[in-house]
Amino acid sequence: MSEIDRSHVALAVSAAAGGYILYSLMKSRGEQDQADVKSKFGKEIRQNDFCYSQHLFILDHGSYGGVPRQVLKVKSKYEEIAEKNPFQWNLNEVLHHWRASIARVAELVGSSSNNLTFVLNATAGVMTALRSTNFTPNDGILINNLTYTSMQYAAQQIAEETGCKVYSVNFTFPIRHSQEIVNSYRQMFDEHPDIKFAIIDYIVSPTAMLMPIKPIIKLARERNIISFIDGAHAPGQIELHLDELGCDYFTGNMHKWAFTPRGCAIFYANSTVISQTHSLIVSHYRYKGFELDFYRQGTRDYSSQICAGAGVDYLHSLGGLSEIRNYNMKLREEAMNYIERELKGARRLQIPPDMVAPFMGVFELPDHKYDLTEDGVVKLRNDLYKKHWIEVSIKLIQQKLYCRFSIHVYTVMDDIVHLVNALKDVLRS
Numbered sequence: 330m331s332e333i334d335r336s337h338v339a340l341a342v343s344a345a346a347g348g349y350i351l352y353s354l355m356k357s358r359g360e361q362d363q364a365d366v367k368s369k370f371g372k373e374i375r376q377n378d379f380c381y382s383q384h385l386f387i388l389d390h391g392s393y394g395g396v397p398r399q400v401l402k403v404k405s406k407y408e409e410i411a412e413k414n415p416f417q418w419n420l421n422e423v424l425h426h427w428r429a430s431i432a433r434v435a436e437l438v439g440s441s442s443n444n445l446t447f448v449l450n451a452t453a454g455v456m457t458a459l460r461s462t463n464f465t466p467n468d469g470i471l472i473n474n475l476t477y478t479s480m481q482y483a484a485q486q487i488a489e490e491t492g493c494k495v496y497s498v499n500f501t502f503p504i505r506h507s508q509e510i511v512n513s514y515r516q517m518f519d520e521h522p523d524i525k526f527a528i529i530d531y532i533v534s535p536t537a538m539l540m541p542i543k544p545i546i547k548l549a550r551e552r553n554i555i556s557f558i559d560g561a562h563a564p565g566q567i568e569l570h571l572d573e574l575g576c577d578y579f580t581g582n583m584h585k586w587a588f589t590p591r592g593c594a595i596f597y598a599n600s601t602v603i604s605q606t607h608s609l610i611v612s613h614y615r616y617k618g619f620e621l622d623f624y625r626q627g628t629r630d631y632s633s634q635i636c637a638g639a640g641v642d643y644l645h646s647l648g649g650l651s652e653i654r655n656y657n658m659k660l661r662e663e664a665m666n667y668i669e670r671e672l673k674g675a676r677r678l679q680i681p682p683d684m685v686a687p688f689m690g691v692f693e694l695p696d697h698k699y700d701l702t703e704d705g706v707v708k709l710r711n712d713l714y715k716k717h718w719i720e721v722s723i724k725l726i727q728q729k730l731y732c733r734f735s736i737h738v739y740t741v742m743d744d745i746v747h748l749v750n751a752l753k754d755v756l757r758s
């Protein structure tokens with residue numbers, strides 16, 4: 330780091346510390362005592378378990394996740410074993426580790442191991458399901474106006490190849506009740522009986538909205554529509570029971586919230602669709618059933634996928650999902666209240682409380698100098714990083730700029746206080 334960088338860091342850290350002292354003074358003594366005793370989470374865990382550079386304020390876990398040192402160690406151990414004898418590793422050993430990792434993850438997400446496999450990422454997950462479905466010009470695929478871009482393009486690509494149509498549910502804000510969302514899906518399904526395949530987000534990326542997927546899946550089932558759940562943000566954030574959910578397909582990144590190295594997502598297919606489902610890249614074992622079809626898609630690096638079990642072990646070592654959720658959700662709410670109080674004009678996204686993603690918060694930015702374009706988004710994100718060492722997600726949603734912050738086990742209120750101070754600086758200066 331240069332001297333200038335260092336002085337920036339010092340300023341940033343002291344600004345955050347100053348803000349936090351004020352913030353702490355505003356809290357009652359009792360609450361503070363509780364906070365002091367309460368937690369294995371926060372600063373210590375960040376220093377001990379994560380590799381993030383000390384000077385960074387990490388508030389964007391939802392984009393690319395973060396891998397604990399313990400899991401990285403397991404990954405390098407496997408890489409070393411693989412290099413000691415690449416022949417035995419690939420011919421005889423890796424399958425056993427890959428299966429064990431799937432089984433461990435299957436327990437976490439409430440799935441039978443037979444219906445679950447790994448793909449590289451959620452984008453590969455949607456493409457796998459779409460390519461395993463037979464579309465004609467008489468069919469439709471349903472997305473929504475906030476569906477993740479790669480998922481939208483996946484639908485579009487299939488439409489270009491097969492002549493099928495792409496329909497989109499339109500969300501506008503405020504949303505007052507989750508039933509409004511269910512009604513919009515019902516209306517689309519009823520108006521377009523040609524819809525064959527619905528891509529339904531579990532947590533919508535830009536808005537961090539938790540969608541009422543259960544009633545939507547039910548509507549799809551009643552109409553024989555294949556339901557694909559884009560749960561990119563779900564594993565490690567939401568308690569999952571995939572065997573009971575009733576969807577046909579589910580994909581979800583392990584690398585976002587489940588402490589797994591990048592290159593690992595779950596892919597679930599239920600008993601109705603499993604026999605028609607094939608891996609995207611042809612497997613050496615294409616005709617040997619679902620499990621082996623997703624293994625040996627050519628020679629590849631399995632080190633991330635075989636570490637997913639270690640990611641799950643790490644999650645359990647912290648007390649499991651329920652303890653992590655307790656910490657993250659409480660801090661998220663505290664953070665949002667602080668932001669609305671201290672950053673005049675900031676306002677949380679207008680959605681009902683049961684639609685707020687557990688580990689993320691989204692608020693509309695107050696008056697600012699940035700263009701309402703993707704360039705404006707990039708500029709603001711860069712300013713926050715370059716001037717204040719903050720990694721946070723900025724989103725342009727229906728011609729307004731929003732900030733999406735993530736809370737995970739290492740996040741503390743100082744990070745939020747620093748974000749608010751930084752926004753006060755960059756938005757108007």
Ligand SMILES: Cc1ncc(COP(=O)(O)O)c(C=O)c1O
Binds near residue numbers: 559
């Ligand atoms: C809702 C949603 N779907 C899909 C994706 C794509 O995930 P990946 O880039 O791992 O394929 C993301 C990534 O952030 C997402 O938020």
